[in-house]
Amino acid sequence: xxxxxxxxxxxxxxxxxxxxxxxxxxxxxxxxxxxxxxxxxxxxxxxxxxxxxxxxxxxxxxxxxxxxxxxxxxxxxxxxxxxxxxxxxxxxxxxxxxxxxxxxxxxxxxxxxxxxxxxxxxxxxxxxxxxxxxxxxxxxxxxxxxxxxxxxxxxxxxxxxxxxxxxxxxxxxxxxxxxxxxxxxxxxxxxxxxxxxxxxxxxxxxxxxxxxxxxxxxxxxxxxxxxxxxxxxxxxxxxxxxxxxxxxxxxxxxxxxxxxxxxxxxxxxxxxxxxxxxxxxxxxxxxxxxxxxxxxxxxxxxxxxxxxxxxxxxxxxxxxxxxxxxxxxxx
Amino acid sequence: xxxxxxxxxxxxxxxxxxxxxxxxxxxxxxxxxxxxxxxxxxxxxxxxxxxxxxxxxxxxxxxxxxxxxxxxxxxxxxxxxxxxxxxxxxxxxxxxxxxxxxxxxxxxxxxxxxxxxxxxxxxxxxxxxxxxxxxxxxxxxxxxxxxxxxxxxxxxxxxxxxxxxxxxxxxxxxxxxxxxxxxxxxxxxxxxxxxxxxxxxxxxxxxxxxxxxxxxxxxxxxxxxxxxxxxxxxxxxxxxxxxxxxxxxxxxxxxxxxxxxxxxxxxxxxxxxxxxxxxxxxxxxxxxxxxxxxxxxxxxxxxxxxxxxxxxxxx
Numbered sequence: 001x002x003x004x005x006x007x008x009x010x011x012x013x014x015x016x017x018x019x020x021x022x023x024x025x026x027x028x029x030x031x032x033x034x035x036x037x038x039x040x041x042x043x044x045x046x047x048x049x050x051x052x053x054x055x056x057x058x059x060x061x062x063x064x065x066x067x068x069x070x071x072x073x074x075x076x077x078x079x080x081x082x083x084x085x086x087x088x089x090x091x092x093x094x095x096x097x098x099x100x101x102x103x104x105x106x107x108x109x110x111x112x113x114x115x116x117x118x119x120x121x122x123x124x125x126x127x128x129x130x131x132x133x134x135x136x137x138x139x140x141x142x143x144x145x146x147x148x149x150x151x152x153x154x155x156x157x158x159x160x161x162x163x164x165x166x167x168x169x170x171x172x173x174x175x176x177x178x179x180x181x182x183x184x185x186x187x188x189x190x191x192x193x194x195x196x197x198x199x200x201x202x203x204x205x206x207x208x209x210x211x212x213x214x215x216x217x218x219x220x221x222x223x224x225x226x227x228x229x230x231x232x233x234x235x236x237x238x239x240x241x242x243x244x245x246x247x248x249x250x251x252x253x254x255x256x257x258x259x260x261x262x263x264x265x266x267x268x269x270x271x272x273x274x275x276x277x278x279x280x281x282x283x284x285x286x287x288x289x290x291x292x293x294x295x296x297x298x299x300x301x302x303x304x305x306x307x308x309x310x311x312x313x314x315x316x317x318x319x320x321x322x323x324x325x326x327x328x329x330x331x
Numbered sequence: 332x333x334x335x336x337x338x339x340x341x342x343x344x345x346x347x348x349x350x351x352x353x354x355x356x357x358x359x360x361x362x363x364x365x366x367x368x369x370x371x372x373x374x375x376x377x378x379x380x381x382x383x384x385x386x387x388x389x390x391x392x393x394x395x396x397x398x399x400x401x402x403x404x405x406x407x408x409x410x411x412x413x414x415x416x417x418x419x420x421x422x423x424x425x426x427x428x429x430x431x432x433x434x435x436x437x438x439x440x441x442x443x444x445x446x447x448x449x450x451x452x453x454x455x456x457x458x459x460x461x462x463x464x465x466x467x468x469x470x471x472x473x474x475x476x477x478x479x480x481x482x483x484x485x486x487x488x489x490x491x492x493x494x495x496x497x498x499x500x501x502x503x504x505x506x507x508x509x510x511x512x513x514x515x516x517x518x519x520x521x522x523x524x525x526x527x528x529x530x531x532x533x534x535x536x537x538x539x540x541x542x543x544x545x546x547x548x549x550x551x552x553x554x555x556x557x558x559x560x561x562x563x564x565x566x567x568x569x570x571x572x573x574x575x576x577x578x579x580x581x582x583x584x585x586x587x588x589x590x591x592x593x594x595x596x597x598x599x600x601x602x603x604x605x606x607x608x609x610x611x612x613x614x615x616x617x618x619x620x621x622x623x624x625x626x627x628x629x630x631x632x633x634x635x636x637x638x639x640x641x642x643x644x645x646x
Binding site: 058171174175233267 | 518520521522564565567568571572599600601605606609610613616617619620621623624626627628629630631632633634635637638639640641642643644645646
């Protein structure tokens, strides 16, 4: 088996028109880079001839690996499969619709070797519909940055370069690929964002819709919870329960003068009791989460290990080592 | 002789749990018929202890019959567990699950084998139906509900006759009452299934009316399986929708009540609607909380379970 340095992972879903062009442009830019590489096409249960066309390509070139899914599972599972099977030390993920440009990879790999664990693409001149795609995306990215504390300008860009040892240990499921930089911040990974080219769609329709708003909001809530409670679930839920408990106490205190004056207590007592029960409920969730974390194969200490496992970039490959960027200020 | 199964072994698993009739005669019927069309075959009867008489009579047959295995479970663990237990004892390349009562005409079973090349799972659909309106409308109602929720198109999920490749049961983790929904679980794992019309047996035509608990548990099973297959990676999407809706109703109501009380000076104390809106608000937060706990379960276990199933890797 060849020793692979860079693995390029591309999820494909109904891309029979673009698959050949995509393969050729990735191969070209990888050959220019001069590293040992492999390209992993993950065919996510396409209805068209994506698999047939890519199989023809793979017969001629053993740099190309094809992973065929049994059915359509979605983009994140497809990326996860590619990442699981990748053999390189550096893993590149990108879209299969030719909107990302493989010629950016070499620049991003260089950026990674400067001492980053993840390099994220930023489609600064995005070739998409203004109203439907760009404005929701800007709002979403601002929101994600605010909530997770990892200010990435373009979370939706699939063109990302990872150090394999870091990404292979990161949970990658459902539609979480948007939040990978945020998740990696758990381990204090060094993250950097670079401008990349972006082309208008050549073939087919965009596979997203506006229904993503609900999904992004819900996923954001999830990731926020996971990020905040990962170390000490009980404490986090106890803090959450403080607010209803406080409201409950205030209501009870303000009930006293009304009680002695012989007034009606219905409104205040309703709010006091409900808030109290809510507080107890939230706090008890903390115990439940503590139990879940205790029983799980993943502990808060694992997050630290993620970076501990990161190999130092090999000296000969780096010219100048700049100070690694650390968004969270943790190390 | 069916040439589709040439060189392959067939394991017939019959879980004997609740509904049973004429098991021993039916066994010899299955036995004679299937031996005439399949070469290599084994029969596995999984019998819960309450059907001890059946077990005894089958064990008598076993003395002279090399194809028969009888498995006795200490109590009734449910059909899914019985099937799983039988499967673990089996060695066939194909598994045929048959009921211990006549549901379809035995002579029509050959039709199932015609589809094994193209599909991983072949489901029987009782058609033409001989039974009355009451039975048929129950079947239809259940399947309409199922199709609405799952987005598939099933016609007879209640039929117990199923032929599947060994790997289907190897990959599925069955428990409780999930045996009925094997096709849904199999679809999740990327297996392909089809429905085949088999004529209903005369014995299956008696009118079935169950106690209300039976119907309730059927619907609950259905909801469980829908939740497990559609939201198993994103519980908060499920709980979040209800939670957010509930919080919205609650907070709009509370704001309006506060406005009435403070601006219009309408008395609040004697109106139960305050309790209702406050409860909606609290319930919403509780639903979100439960969803978040679900998400932490998924997150912490995500390393153990792969979401995708790979058919083939080239190079």
